[in-house]
Amino acid sequence: MSAPRSGVRRSAPAALAAVLTATAVAVGGCGMPELADLPLPGGAPSGPAYRVTVEFTDVLDLVPQAAVKVNDVTVGSVEEISLSGWTARARLRIDRAVRLPANATAAVRQTSLLGEKYVAVAAPVTESASGQLGEGAVIPLSRTKRSAEVEEVLAALGLLLNGGGLAQLKTINEELSKALEGRESTAKDALRQLDAFVGGLDRQRADLVRAVDALDRLTGRLSRQRAVLGDALAALDPGLGVLAAERDQLSDAVTALGELGRVGSRVVVESREDTVASLRALQPILDQLVRAGDALPKSLDFMLSYPFPPNVTGAIVGDFINMSLTADLDAATILANLFSAKPVAKPPPRSRSGSSGRNPSNPSGGGQRPGGTDDRPDGIGPLLPGVLPAICLPVGGLLPLDWLPPLLPECKLPPECKLLGPGSLLPLGGLLPPGGVVPPGTVFPPGTRLPLGTILTPGCLLPPPDGATNGRTGGLLDVLGGGLLE
Structure with missing residues (x-):
């Protein structure tokens, strides 16, 4: 196996130097272009667009010409940033071909850890989209937010690492482990019950809101009737004073009523047999009265005018009685x-003839x-x-x-x-x-x-x-009952 050649190791730096040299020569030969001819970073494509104003509590280091993105796609740019009181207002220029709902949300985000800021516009998450965002629309503070800065994250991490509570977290973790040791099933059951409870509250959220609203209306009505309630309480004051002054007598009356109840109970118990015997002896009389029905009151009414019917008073003139009877x-x-x-x-x-x-x-x-x-x-x-x-x-x-x-x-x-x-x-x-x-x-x-x-x-x-009585027909029972005379 042969050793590698040294020329290969030096080829990369040489190539990089050649590229830089060629670039410098090209730039020097062609000349530097005007700054106005270069596109600005983050700018949106030119063309028809509509403008929207977005309100932020803090725009961080967002600058004009920053990008406006929808789903990480650049659709516009920031035209102007101004201050209205304590609220930052950013005017966005968005491509007219991009359609956004009227209740859209906006946030200041960052392309990377040390990258530039941009405005992200999106449809709402907690509610359904409605309407359409158009020229001159405003996205209020309630639908805008910003992301956390790197400096804020590092500051919070530094506070935590520099004695900001790690020791306390270790102690809490150890004590919590000791408390739950051997009670894992109970803790799980408690968590399940808590989850069921929270779920029940969530299902009844509308009822709870309605109850709170009703309580709010009640308290509002009581607040409006404050003077009436005050007058009522003031009117109760004399009565309460009289009750307080007569407290001893009321207490004695209640005590005497309790004693009366005990005496009455003893009397009822001791006379129970006699009472039952009296009621049993009264039963035949009551039965006969029930059988008599309306005859008894009618006979008493007839007794007052005997031997004439009760309605004979209509025929009495002075000391005479007009009556015609057949x-x-x-x-x-x-x-x-x-x-x-x-x-x-x-x-x-009957025939009187005949022997039989x-x-x-x-x-x-x-x-x-x-x-x-x-x-x-x-x-x-x-x-x-x-x-x-x-x-x-x-x-x-x-x-x-x-x-x-x-x-x-x-x-x-x-x-x-x-x-x-x-x-x-x-x-x-x-x-x-x-x-x-x-x-x-x-x-x-x-x-x-x-x-x-x-x-x-x-x-x-x-x-x-x-039968005939005063021109009215009827029998003997009708005559005795007084139904034929007036």
């Missing part, structure tokens, strides 16, 4: 009125009573006109819809009386018995049970009772 004292009519049945004409006199004593018109052979009413077939008593006797109905149970009365004269139903099944259309003037129990006023005895929902046609209803 009384039918026929026994059959009275009984018919009591049972809400239509009175009928009196039967013909039977009436040919009475096939049942029951004979006749002196009152002129037919005897019931079962021999119990007179047959009320218009009402079916119990012997004509099935004993017990419901009355079926297809029921037909026995072929007996006393069991004959009116031809228009029919039983309509449940769900049928209620005819005009018909009756739907409540609960399937026939009420008074029909050809059936009151209390007759029908299938639930059965409808009685109008032919099954009895006409209203007859």
